[in-house]
Amino acid sequence: MPSPTPAAGRRGSTALAWFVALLALAAGGWFAWHGWQARSQRALEIEAQTTQRLGALEQRIDALRQDQRAQAQRLQQASSTNRVLRDELLGIGQRAALLEDSISALADPDRNGAQALRLDELELVLGLAQQRLRLAGDLDGARRGYALATSLLDGIHDPAWLGLRQALVQERSALEALGDDPRAIAAGRLQAFAASLPALPITTAARDDVTLPWWRRAFARIIDVRHADAAVAIEPGDRAAGLAALQLELTLAQAAVERRDRAGYRDALARAEGWTTRLWPDSPQLRERRARLRALRGLSLAIELPTLGTTLEQLRSMRAGTR
Incomplete structure (x- = not known):
């Protein structure tokens, strides 16, 4: 056989080298992919562990919050319990003081049935006089009640009631200084005003103006010329209705x-003033009546006595303190 040539040997060596390179590349790719998979798995495991740790941490935080709320409730309950105990101790102290006062009052030789009966009568008279003035507005009845209370208090010679006697004198002096009842004053003035209305002139006096024509001056006292839209009621029926409304x-x-x-008093007088301008023409007498109406509207109807009831309150407080 013929021996292989050098070119064929070189081609075989090159193919082998390429094959070895491909094997090495495949092995490197496989190792790289395996390493990437391992790193991804490790990252997932770390993420899962982190999530578990965060969940555990949140559970611990929730448990701490619950413990904190429980501790706050316990503190609040303890504070409420302490407050109740403190109130009970104060109540016990007050009851002990009341018992001591009762024993002292029972042991007081000056405390007798006649004085207690006179104080009861004094309290009743002061209450009746105060309500008589406040509810019924009976100023004279209230003054008589305070005079009777003064005579009752004069029969008690105990120096402990000297301050009450001074308070009664001051309140009675203020009651006497009120003068007449504002309601009676307003009623009297209103009645006098109503009685003065018929004296108002129904028509204005004729004017002798030299500048007027002779025929107007000649017939001025015979013929009265008025505008059709005049505000003053002239017809008998209109005047009768207006007078009835004013009287109402x-x-x-x-x-x-x-x-x-x-409020009702002021509103009624305001409407009455409107009817006066409808029933009578403008004149000095009408202006004077309207001024009187405005003065009547400014009157006060209430009895103002800031010291009303001070003696009764002082008497009750003193009696409560001596019981």
């Missing part, structure tokens, strides 16, 4: 005075 408003004002309803 004045009656409503009187009723509001009796109730001490200042």
Whole structure:
């Protein structure tokens, strides 16, 4: 056989080299892929461990929060318990003080049935006088009640009631200084105003103006010329209806005075003032009546006595302290 040539040997060596290179490349790719898979698996395991740790940490945080809330509730309950105990101790102390005061009052030789009965009567009279003034507005009845209370208190010679006697004198002086009842003053002035209305002139006096024509000056006292849209009621029927409405408003004002309803009283007088301008023409007398109406609207109907009831309150507090 003929021996192989050098070119064929070289081609065989090159193919072998390429085959070895391909094997090495495949082995390197396989090792690289295997390493990547290992790293990916490791990363997933680390991520899973991290997630587990975070979950465990959140559970611990939730447990700590629950413990904290439980501790806060326990502290609140303890605070409430301490407050209740403190209130009970204070109540026990107050009851002990009341027992001591009761024993001292029972042992007081000056405490007798006659004085207690007189104080009860004094408290009743002061209460009746105060309610008589506050509810019924009876100023004279309240003054008589305070005078009776003064005579009752004068029969008690215990120096411990000297402050109460001074308070009663001050309140009675303030009651005497009020003067007349504002309701009576308003009712009287309103009645006088109603009685003065018929004296108002129904027509204005004729004017002797030398600048007017002679025929107008000659017939001025015979013929009265008025505009058709005049505000003053001239017809008998209109005047009768207007006078009835005015009398109704004045009656409503009187009723509001009796109730001490200042808002209703002012509204009724405002409507009455409107009817005066509808029933009588402008004149000095009408302006004077309207000024009186405005003055009547400014009157106060309530009895203002800031010291009302101070003696009764002091008497009750003193009696509560001596019991």
